[in-house]
Amino acid sequence: MNLRRALGVFVLNETGHQGQDHIRPLHWYSACRLVVEGGFHPDEITPRPPFRIEQFRGQQNILVYDPSFAGGGE
Numbered sequence: 001m002n003l004r005r006a007l008g009v010f011v012l013n014e015t016g017h018q019g020q021d022h023i024r025p026l027h028w029y030s031a032c033r034l035v036v037e038g039g040f041h042p043d044e045i046t047p048r049p050p051f052r053i054e055q056f057r058g059q060q061n062i063l064v065y066d067p068s069f070a071g072g073g074e
Contacts, residue, residue: 001032002029006025006026010026027047028047028049031045031046032050034049035049035063036063046073048069048070048071048073049069049070050066050069051063051065051069
């Protein structure tokens with residue numbers, strides 16, 4: 001999910017203002033950015049972004065993209 005696509009769904013809101021479908025892509029994008037740029041642990045963010053943390057050489061944490069770790073929620 002990129003920002004252009006998330007904002008496109010939000011602004012166009014083809015499903016109507018009563019549903020939640022127009023805001024979910026923006027939540028998803030924001031959650032991913034909080035992990036990648038903000039340094040938050042993926043387990044602390046909802047909806048859960050598709051990343052996992054691996055320890056590198058026992059000291060350094062590495063962020064790894066893994067779609068199987070993604071989760072929903074609001």
